[in-house]
Amino acid sequence: MKALAVYPEEKDLRLVSIPEPRLDSPEQVLIHPLEVGICGTDRDIVSFEFGTPPQGLEYLVLGHETIGEVVEVGRNVEGFRKGDLVVPTVRRPCPDPSCIPCQTHQSDMCFTGRFTERGIRSASGYLTELIVDHPAFLARIPRELRSVAVLVEPLTVTEKALKELDEVQSRLPWQCPPGTPGGRYGCRSALVLGAGPVGFLAAISLTHLGMKTYLASRNPPDDPKIQVLLDAGIGYFCSAVKTPQEIAAAIGNIDIIFEAAGSSQLSFEYLPVLGINGIYIMTGVPGPGNRVTIDGDDVMRRLVLNNQVILGVVNANIDAFRRAVHHLALLSEQYPETVQALISTRAPMEDFSQYLTQKRRGEIKTVLTL
């Protein structure tokens, strides 16, 4: 069967023919991936910055954001049938029996660092005709979400962040009356950094929670994708022409900064404008080597005097995937055009070379179809 694979040793990316997988235990499920989303991680892998083939193979099948259809289930599988739509998780448990997070379906919090990630690290990805998986790592997708469910995986980052945000902000000692914009902790304003799919999904989710939400990125305001934000009621600032201080002056107290740009320079430039009792969520993973100078006294003073929190969030577990499915349904109901518009391009897997190596103007999420 066909697969799109990267060969790190040869520094090559090509369509290959690989053996079809089979169910080799009655607990497994055979799935046909229908669509696979491309993100910055894939682009880093195809430029050979990282990406590790499974043990014993010289290639890594690419792709970690997918929606697939179940084509066969093992006889001991409960809860899934042929024809069901599913989204599989990415990160899988490490083999250490003493790693409590991995033993309790929270491999996103793995202590040993010996986890695998499908399509990224030591496990095959989803840009191929058939994959085998285990029901514990599958989120079920309602039929009506078929056209947007490839967004579930990128939404899980926001999903995990929002759950932790809720837990962290429960430290605030007052209760806001039900119906307060931004939820019971009264977070009123949020600033998202970065105009990629994670930033867009975060901005829509924060707006959905009732917060006045803004997004800042280097994209010029006439980039067609910025209109998608404006249509959903999200404010926009072009960070190429406005300083963080000017943006903060226009917003007021910034309760949440959600970083989804992957640049340490940009992240730390915005740290001084985080508001009183604010929380700064970082989700980007910059490459090594960019040294940033910060005013340490100022950062520390603000953190302490303003009760601020900096929170790093990576990846997500199956619970976050299930919550993401639920929330994607709500977002699709409230902002149907916006959610559809997030998938800016669909192209057959065979055309991968046009889409994988570079970003195009107006691109939000490019999806390869199988």
Ligand SMILES: [Zn+2]
């Ligand atoms: Zn991704």
Ligand SMILES: [Zn+2]
């Ligand atoms: Zn672990």
